[in-house]
Amino acid sequence: MTHPAPAPFPFHLLAPPDPLALPLPPAARPADGVRLLRGAVYAVPDGSRPLTVDLWLPGSAAGPVPLIVFVHGGAWRTGLRDDLGPRFRHWRPGPFARLARAGLAVACPDYRLTGEAVHPAQTDDLATALAWLHGRAGDLGVDTSRTVLWGESAGGHLAALTALTQHTRPGTATVTGCVTWYAPTDLASLAEDCPPGRFDAHDPATFEALLLGGPPAERPDAARDASPVGRVGPQAPPFLLLHGADDTIVPARQSVRLADALRRSGHHPDLRLLSGADHLWVGLSEEGVEECFTRTADFARACAKNGGRG
Template sequence: MTFPFRLLAPPDPATLPLPYPARPADGVRLLRGAVYAIPDGSRPLTADVWLPEDAAGPLPVVVFVHGGAWRAGLRDDLGPRFRSWRPGPFARLARAGFAVVCPDYRLSGEAAHPAQRDDLAAVLAWLRARGDELGVDAGRTVLWGESAGGHLAALTALTQPATTISGCVTWYAPTDLPALAEDRPEGTYDARDPRSFEALLLGGAPADRPEAARDASPVAHVGPEAPPFLILHGTDDALIPVRQSVRLAEALRDAGSPVDLRLLTGGGHLWVGLSDEDVEDCHVRTADFARRCTSGATGRA
């Protein structure tokens, strides 16, 4: 007897029931762990959706992409400088009138590039499919990420159709993988090392996979149709050189695309070295940028 493998076909995430809402803060609803994609041979991918309690009309969307060197990380973690915030950073954005979507994606131990970019494209498609049900306007979406998440946010923003993304925010993100050997201090990075985080993302050492390294670099996808960018990076970042953000800003300017590059004096990775006031300002700048980019009825500002 032949087993009917069609019975194993996964359900369509666009039709699955949404999670029952929690209320983690006054005025905020949280749909935790909504399934947005089920890649073949992989675990289901989920997202948290933060919504204001009483929203009038479809909401603009901020999709936050977590960091963790493409190897680790939690979808709802913005880093150690924000873990003590009450209410937290995503609840604050929801109170300000945004829907905030925090997706999982396949880590480098599960799949190599471009799986991560594909996952973020899938969450955007899921938002378009369920926009009416969620009360969001997927045509007004800003991508935002920190560190490796900033890299993935930028890569997705620059490879999606031109009208899909209203803006993109990166915090201390790598943007040009082939140039890392030049940008990092001599002796601190080996492009032939198959154990580096970049190699694990690419499925091989960057020096041995130059085409993949280029394809995984946001700077390689910049064009005149790029959405507006806000780029924040600390000048004292010892993990991701500030030159990486400068490279992306220069490419955007050369293409005639709007970009706001802010270099924070004394700031390290994860905003180590910044005052609490400066860290809060990074969050405020991000919210203000997202508001400007999504102020129209649909599409870009």
């Protein structure tokens, strides 16, 4: 007596659920007038951890609100998605809660770090986050046609690279502005901008080499591909670039390079070099730190108002 062969296992059942169909996390109330949805899954990359995003939303709004997408720093190697740096950790309410109170939504996404994947995985993740935010805009009450990217340090690099490569992608958020704080923008020229002995473009252990999968001097094509200065075109959104004039980690010349590239393409970036400020705004007065935050919020509101023109 023969027995029928067992039915093949339905391997499609092993696939993760579509993040667009997952329920959103319950809302917390970290401050008056603020809703916080922490840890919403926006992507499940193959062979990697699920990627999540925190969402800081106004407690109530008359209609869809503009969106800021904040990209954390940490040399592409570490970092927390909701950390703006040591100068802001004592703020009560915190910076993102302040923005939500002012009528701006803030999304803080994870992305794969260099211990998990190399470039372009990080900007691929941010592009996926923008598409997820666009797909969930109605649920979140956000207007993704008014989206400003903002990042500090390595996050500023990723924000700029994403703004310059994803802003016209269909089916996703429309990037109407970008803010960078003390960001590297030209990995191929970083050694030239650093003081002698500060950065070795042939060293495989630098953070930049870990991002590129090899030293910038040995991977020039990857270094150029990962550099915002080489991605500037006529459709670039408005930029606000803030950098400490005395930055000992990422030379201020890096922000100057991006501003120059934008000007050569007919844009009018707002470049501010802050005297006495080092990386992470070390050395800057409390008033100066507050001014950086206020200028960023004002820029985001202006971009939301004019749809990224200017």
